[in-house]
Amino acid sequence: MTDVAAAIAGAHREEWARVVATLARRIADLDIAEEMAAEAFATAVERWPVDGVPPNPGAWLTTTAYRKAVDRLRREVRREEKHREALVLRDTDAPEPLGAIEDDRLRLVFTCCHPALAMETRIALTLRMVGGLTVAEIARAFLVQESAMGQRITRAKAKIKAARIPYRVPDREDLPARVTGVLAVLYLIFNEGYLASDPGRTAVRADLTGEAIRLTRLVRELLPADGEVTGLLALMLLTEARRPARVTAGGELVALHEQDRSTWDRELIAEGHALVRARLATGEAPGRYQVLAAIGAVHTDACDIQATDWSQVLALYDLLVRLDPSPIVRLNRAVALAELDGPHVALAAVDGLPLEGYHLFHATRADLLRRLGRDDEARAAYDRAIALAANSAERVYLTQRRDGLR
Structure with missing residues (x-):
């Protein structure tokens, strides 16, 4: 046995009982005293071979154990204080509602469609910041040069900063003033998915069309009486129903008159037709999306291109020209x-x-x-x-x- 090992062993024999008794008197807790004495001996095993055996091993063990016990008690006191602080800081009530809109992405769309911005500007900015579309994709949607669209988005950000337009989640009463911009954003996202303008992507992006439909459904839950919301949802469903026949297995586009209509999604068509009929039944003057949905209903109601009621389609377009x-x-x-x-x-x-x-x-x-x-x-x-x-x-x-x- 080395001198260090002998010293530790000797100290253990001579000092264990005295260390425990001394600590127990000071802290009035025998369990803690024994635990701290054990930690002191463990420290001795680690330190003494490196630092050497102290002149008075027993006193060293007693002092080390006592310091560990004091640190332990201080931590216990602070733990109680921190616990009380946590109880004060903790919100024990139910979390505050996030406003009328629970969906994170839809909430951002409504927030970005701020009425202080021009309609085209708020749509472009929202498509970039929330919709995830590139500046080039947005520019193609608006039929403008990419550089012009980039400048438009930059100016919109600058106006928000200069005018200190607040980033505030809209309340329910704010939604009607913003819904027109929101619908335009969702429609353009859907269109980008139905025929991607990026040459590096596949012709059809089901991720975008699916997300646009999902968000439009949520808008309809928020504003069930808004005819244009219902019209846009119907339009999307009737257009999405034709997607299986729109692209060949090799990725080539198929024109409407050449599509295999047996592959169209009949469930989506039925839902879209029901929405169109429900809006017609209200007797209210239709808006742009409702007319477009009605045109889609005529196309999806025909068994082939020859059976399409083109006179009705033209009449609907005549109505649409007056609106847009x-x-x-x-x-x-x-x-x-x-x-x-x-x-x-x-x-x-x-x-x-x-x-x-x-x-x-x-x-x-x-x-x-x-x-x-x-x-x-x-x-x-x-x-x-x-x-x-x-x-x-x-x-x-x-x-x-x-x-x-x-």
């Missing part, structure tokens, strides 16, 4: 017009629309020119559409249409 006389609405109206009055009438309605930077404008013109037998002009229009189209699957489809010309 935008060039894109007029372009879509021309598609129905071509089915009723012929491609020459539709082409006259399309030509002159200020949509030179929109690929579907040129794709629509190309199809009308093809039907009129004006293949050279159709080819040039297809080339322009292909150059402007962002999605690779859409470019493939347009290329096939162009290459099918005589």
Whole structure:
């Protein structure tokens, strides 16, 4: 046995009882005294081989054990104080409600759609900050240059900072003033999912369409009497129902008139039709989303493209033009017009629309020119559409249409 080991063993024999008795007298707790004495001997085993045996091993053990006991008691006292502090700080009541909107993402959408910002600005900012869309994707949705959209979003952030617009979760009474912007955001997210504008992504993004539908359902629960909320939900459902037939197994787009309608989701169609009928039954004047949903209901009610009630579709587009006389609405109206009055009438309605930077404008013109037998002009229009189209699957489809010309 080494000298250090002998010293520890000797100290243990000579001092254990005295250390325990001394500590017990000082702290009036025999269990703690024994525990601290044991810790003191454990410390001796660790320290003495390194530091050497102290001149008075017994006194060293007593002092070390006493200090450990004092530290132990101080911790116990502080533990009680901290416990009392925790009870004061702890919210024993039920957590305060987060406002009228429980869903985290939807709450952010409503919060970002602040009425102090212009409608297009709040939509663009919300799509970027909450929707997760890139500046390029947002720019394509608004048919503007990416640089212009980036500047718009930057200015919106600067205005929020300069005007000190508060980041405040809206109360229930605030929702009607913000819902128009919220619906526009959700619709654009859905559209980006239904046909992705990013060339690096697949043609259809079910994650975006599914999330847009989920959030719109939640908005309808918050505002069940709002006809436009119901209309947008119906529109999304009827559009989503066609998704299984929209893209081939190889990732190529399939036009509406070529789709296998037996693959359409009948449950979504039934739900969408029920929502459209419920809004019609109210007798209230429909808004933009309700009219678009009604158009979708006509398309999904037909067993094939020939059975489509194009006169009803055109009448609905005429109503929509009065609500939203935008060039894109007029372009879509021309598609129905071509089915009723012929491609020459539709082409006259399309030509002159200020949509030179929109690929579907040129794709629509190309199809009308093809039907009129004006293949050279159709080819040039297809080339322009292909150059402007962002999605690779859409470019493939347009290329096939162009290459099918005589």
